[in-house]
Amino acid sequence: MNDDVRLRAIRAKDARFDGWFIVAVRTTRIYCRPSCPARTPHPKNVTFLPSAAAAQAAGYRACKRCRPDASPGSPEWSTRADLVARAMRLIADGVVDREGVNGLAARLGYSTRQIERQVRAQLGAGPLALARAQRAQTARTLVETTGLPLTEVAYAAGFGSVRAFNKMVREVFGLTPGELRRRAPGHRSTRDTVQHDGWQQLRLRLPFRRPLCPDNLFGHLAATAVPGVEEWRAGAYRRTLRLPHGPGVVAVKARADHIQARLWLTDLRDLTTAVNRCRHLLDLDADPQAIDEQLGADPVLAAMVRAAPGRRVPRTTDGEEFAVRLVLGQQISTRAARTHAGRLADAYGTPIDDPDGGLSRLFPPPEVLVDATDESLAMPQSRRRTVRALCTALAQQEIDLSPGADWATTRDRLLRLPGVGPWTVEGVAMRVQGDPDAFLATDLGVRRALDALHLPGSAAGRAEITGRWSPWRAYAVQHLWAMGDHEINRIPTGDTPS
Missing domain, CATH: 3.30.310.20 (DNA-3-methyladenine glycosylase AlkA, N-terminal domain)
Incomplete structure (x- = not known):
């Protein structure tokens, strides 16, 4: 992407580019998203920056109209596997706020200096500035959507003092916290925080x-x-x-x-x-325009992409939980997998009091499931052995499923476990790590879809055709699954059966 492309995007106010780059206007000292509805600035007054953090570090304030800090995140950080992308995923997960830059570097296995240098080179700001920009957005959310006293907002957003909180809000948004709250749509209702x-x-x-x-x-x-x-x-x-x-x-x-x-x-x-x-x-x-453009150009998938543009990959909020559930579901039906996971959750999950009722517990962590009894793991002995081996490796941190994990290393270590094969490894890559090119070639639903499309029966022939879908094969899987008449392909009309 060069400056000519960026200029065309801001003239067209193209929302597809929101999150890809920041438009900073030198004359007003304000930064915007590309789709900002305000009058398009003169090109000679515009500076393009890679992130809101870089704009804030350069002394620009966030636009009050387009709210660039609230745009979707850059698709780059969820689809890349390099060091900077891993660092960005950890920063987004709050690691710098909780553990500092030293903790970030330790998780990634690099020195603090290396992390600082590489992140700054691509984002225009270091990890602390990126965490600060994220903290600013958290503060804005709490100011505008809750009735919490502003002193409580300051500490909840991660600021060490109310003074630092007030200073940051004025610098980033050009308003005091009180003014920010008063300008929020329906701000009176925020007083009635539940x-x-x-x-x-x-x-x-x-x-x-x-x-x-x-x-x-x-x-x-x-x-x-x-x-x-x-x-x-x-x-x-x-x-x-x-x-x-x-x-x-x-x-x-x-x-x-x-x-x-x-x-x-x-x-x-x-x-x-x-x-x-x-x-x-x-x-x-995700960037559905880029994904659909490539997949839709392939004659095998073109009709499916036209019929259902914008398919996403359903992922998870807890990588360790999902990995365990994936092993539980090996070679059995969706309903049976739910039953096995529900039995473990009921026996070992941490109880909670759902304020809205309906939910009752957190899924048990791997260190608890290591000692699960045979009665609670009512499955073949070989799969019980796989569940325990996975939970042991996760509990001892031999396998990393955090947002900053190295995808290749995780794949390799999972494959070393007894009973773990390509289906499980690619499932983890697709739904835990977010690898956009993960492909479940051995999945029953995928194989049936490829048969229905009359693709070559040989592994080599199919690999050649499915290789054309790279680097978006995880999204191709969603289209292939949708060819079947399975409940995963449609939104339920009623509540989840108990």
């Missing part, structure tokens, strides 16, 4: 790039929902969240131009992490 036995409720709008096809996205999550941990109710997918400072509950529902999210948190410091994990769950930072 609290329940230590839980705090927030209502958020999660942006995405259009189009978005919700059918397989929500259909898959609802069809595989683990009783007590997840449910489909009143047109929304709900689930419990294991967060750094305490449990949470989220309900998400698709709207025409955003995802409506309702979060219940026991500690507001978890807001940034919870939002990031929900965005990952629903693949909201």
